Each structure stands twice: as structure tokens, then as C-alpha cells.
Amino acid sequence: MNIIPSESELNQAFDAIQGIRIPKIPDAVLALKQELLKQEPNMSDIGQILASDPALSGIALKIINSGKYGLSREIQSISQAAVLLGLNVIQEIILLSALKQAMGQSSPFQTYIWKSSQAIAMGAKALAISVEGVSPESAFLAGLFQNVGALLLDKKYENYSMQYLESLANPITCLKLEEEQYNTNHATISFLLAKHWRLPEKVGISIYHSHAETCLGLDDPEIKGLIAILKICENSTSHILDSGLKFTPEGTKAVANSYLELALDTDAIKEMNYELRQVSN
Numbered sequence: 001m002n003i004i005p006s007e008s009e010l011n012q013a014f015d016a017i018q019g020i021r022i023p024k025i026p027d028a029v030l031a032l033k034q035e036l037l038k039q040e041p042n043m044s045d046i047g048q049i050l051a052s053d054p055a056l057s058g059i060a061l062k063i064i065n066s067g068k069y070g071l072s073r074e075i076q077s078i079s080q081a082a083v084l085l086g087l088n089v090i091q092e093i094i095l096l097s098a099l100k101q102a103m104g105q106s107s108p109f110q111t112y113i114w115k116s117s118q119a120i121a122m123g124a125k126a127l128a129i130s131v132e133g134v135s136p137e138s139a140f141l142a143g144l145f146q147n148v149g150a151l152l153l154d155k156k157y158e159n160y161s162m163q164y165l166e167s168l169a170n171p172i173t174c175l176k177l178e179e180e181q182y183n184t185n186h187a188t189i190s191f192l193l194a195k196h197w198r199l200p201e202k203v204g205i206s207i208y209h210s211h212a213e214t215c216l217g218l219d220d221p222e223i224k225g226l227i228a229i230l231k232i233c234e235n236s237t238s239h240i241l242d243s244g245l246k247f248t249p250e251g252t253k254a255v256a257n258s259y260l261e262l263a264l265d266t267d268a269i270k271e272m273n274y275e276l277r278q279v280s281n
Contacts, residue, residue, distance in 0.1 A: 003205060003217070003218065004191070004204070004205060004208065005188050005191055005192075005208060009184070009188055010188070010192065012183045012184045012188075013184040013188045013189050013192055014192075015183070015184075016153070016156070016182050016183055016184040016189070017152045017153065017155075017156055017184075017189060019156070020152055020155050020156050022152070022192070022193065022196055023099075023102030023103060023193075024102075024196075025098075025196075025197050025198065026053075026098040026101070026102065028049055028050075028052060028053045028056060028094055028098060029094055029095060029098050029197075031049045032046065032049050032090070032091060032094050033198075035049065036087060036091065041087060043079070043082055043083050044079060046082050046087070046090060047077075047078050047079030047080075047081075047082040047083075048079075049094075050078050050081070050082055050090070050094075051078040051079075053097075055097055055101060056093065056094055056097050056098075057078050057081075059093050059096075059097050060078060060081045060082065060085060060090070060093055061075065061076070061078070061081055063085065063089070063093065064081040064084050064085055069084070071084075088137060091137075092121075092140060095141070095144065096118065096121075096144065099144065099145075099148065099197075100114060103148060103151045103152075104151070107154075107161075109154055109161035109164075109165075110151060110154070112165075112241065113147055113148070113150055113151055115241065116147065116234075116237050116238070116241060117143065117144050117145075117146065117147060117148065118144070119233070119237045119240070119241075119275070119276045120143035120144070120146060120147075120230070120233045120234055120237050120276075121139075121140045121141075121142075121143035121144035122140070122143070122275040122276065122278065123143065123232075123233040123236065123237065123272045123273075123275045123276040124139035124140060124142060124143035124226075124229045124230060124233045125137075125139050125140040125143070125275070126268070126271045126272045126274075126275045127139065127229045127232065127233065127262070127264065127268055127269075127271075127272045128140075128225075128226075128229060129268070129271075130262075130264060130265065130267075130268035131225050131229065131262055131264075133221050133222050133225060134222050134225040134226060134229065135222070138200060138202060138203050138206075138222070138226060139226060139229055141194075141199050141200070141203045142203045142206045142207055142210075142226050142229075142230055143229075143230060143233055145190055145193060145194045145197075145199065145203070145207055146187075146190060146207050146210055146230055146234065147186060147190060147234075148189075148190050148193055149185075149186035149187060149188065149189030149190035149191075149192070149193060150164050150186040150190075152186075152189050152193070153178075153182060153186055153189065157182065160182075163177070163178075163181070164186070168238050168242070168245060169245055169246060169247050169248050169251060170247075170248050170250060170251060171211055171231070171234065171235070171247075171250070171251045171254060172211055172212075172213045172250045172251065172254055173250060174211065175187055175211050185211075187207060187208055187209075187210060187211050188208065190207045190208075191204050191205075191207050191208040194207055202220065202222055202223050202226065203226070205218075205220075205223050206223050206226035206227050206230060207230075209223075209227050210227055210230040210231065210234070212227070213250070213254065215227055215228075224261070225261075225262065227258075228257075228258035228259075228261045228262050229258075229262070231254055231255055231258045232255055232258050232259065232262075232272070233272065233276065235247070235251065235255045236272065236273060236276055237276055240276055240277060
């Protein structure tokens with residue numbers, strides 16, 4: 001088992017999406033990353049980063065003024081919103097918005113992938129809190145980027161979206177079908193994009209293996225935990241978005257093994273499902 005895609009796999013992935021622009025990291029994301037790397041990030045500077053992008057500042061104000069925060073008055077200051085939201089939430093907002101702007105959300109399939117990606121990211125973050133050795137921030141990133149490769153393949157191939165949706169019931173063999181038709185798969189392309197956006201290496205590796213039947217050959221407990229989390233959250237999200245979806249035995253077995261591996265308690269599963277439904281509905 002390759003821990004990361006081989007040079008041959010990466011070349012095939014590049015060839016498959018030749019002519020499709022791989023979105024670059026927006027300036028706001030780079031600026032935020034640089035600020036967060038400081039020992040003491042400056043909230044005023046972070047507020048200015050948010051304010052520099054109308055879409056980002058609009059999302060920040062919408063979230064802070066939602067019922068979730070229960071504030072007695074409406075917040076209109078971006079700097080104040082930044083302080084109240086906190087660094088982790090701000091980072092999630094910027095990544096989510098930037099990726100959405102870069103990849104587009106104009107077709108029904110793009111809308112489906114974005115809704116699914118947001119749900120998986122939030123569910124993965126919630127689950128990771130109960131999994132020792134797995135960072136909730138890494139789980140969020142892995143969930144958000146897990147299936148973005150499907151958007152790039154959709155831009156290149158006319159019938160890809162139909163094939164992707166039809167293969168949801170077969171989360172393991174779906175990549176084999178893509179390999180046969182496109183000489184690559186969306187997990188490898190998602191790995192490429194995660195690397196291009198400078199995400200942590202373990203996040204990219206977990207994305208690459210998120211549809212693997214087994215984790216044999218992977219020794220890092222955090223990577224194995226991330227993979228199991230992604231399988232559980234994608235399974236649950238697919239059920240929420242399509243209540244009539246019936247998984248084949250391969251999908252049911254993969255998810256059952258993931259639950260066993262993580263030994264999740266009832267409260268963790270309830271919290272995951274709550275987060276999934278908040279975004280999916």
C-alpha cells in the first residue's frame with residue numbers, strides 16, 4: 001500500500017484534469033495562516049483580513065449574529081466579530097468561503113458537494129473531540145477537502161456527476177470505476193488540491209485513503225483515526241442528503257469497522273449527527 005500517491009498516480013491525475021485550472025490559495029487565506037503562525041496572533045490584524053474580503057466578512061457577521069451565539073444585540077463590527085468567534089472558527093470560515101469561491105457553486109452537483117463537504121467537515125470535527133490523538137482542526141480540514149476532487153473531474157467530464165452520485169452506495173469500489181474511466185480518481189485529485197493549499201501532510205494522506213477498504217500498512221494512529229472518521233461522516237451525510245440511499249455490503253462493512261476502531265460513545269455519535277443535520281438541512 002502506498003502511503004501517498006506514487007509519481008505515476010500524480011501524473012495521471014494531472015493529465016486527467018489537464019486544461020482545468022487548479023484554484024490557488026486566496027491572499028486572505030495566506031495572510032491568515034501567517035498571522036496564526038505567530039506566537040500571539042493579533043486579532044486586530046485578523047479583523048482587517050476578514051474586512052478585506054466582502055464575502056468573508058459577510059459570512060463572519062452572519063455566523064456571529066445567528067441564534068447559535070445567543071447575543072442580545074446585533075454585531076456590525078468585523079473586528080468585534082473576529083474576537084467573539086475565535087481563531088479556530090475564523091480559520092474555518094475563511095477556508096470554507098475561499099474554497100467555495102475558488103471551485104464554484106453554480107450547478108446542482110456543485111451545490112451537493114459543498115453541502116456534503118460542509119456537513120462532513122463539521123461532523124468530523126465533532127467526532128474528533130472524542131477520539132484520542134486526533135486533532136479536531138485536522139478532522140475539519142480532511143472532511144472539507146475530502147471530495148473536492150470530484151468538482152474538478154465534474155468540470156472536465158460531462159457525465160461525471162451522474163457516475164459519482166450513482167456510486168455513493170459503493171464507497172470502496174467507486175474509485176476503481178473512476179480509475180477505469182478517467183485513469184485517476186477523485187481521492188487522488190483531492191490529495192493534490194490539499195497539497196496545493198498547503199494543508200498538513202496527515203490530512204492529505206487521510207483524504208487519499210478515505211475510500212480504502214483497509215488501513216493495513218498505515219501505522220500512524222492519527223491518520224487511521226482520521227480515515228475512520230471520514231468514512232463514518234461521509235456515510236451518515238450521504239444518508240441524510242438521500243434518505244433512500246442503500247449501501248452495499250462493502251460500504252456497510254467499511255463503516256462498521258470504523259465504528260469499532262474508534263470505539264465511539266453514544267454522546268459522540270449524537271453530537272456528530274446534530275452537526276451533520278445542521279449543515280445538511
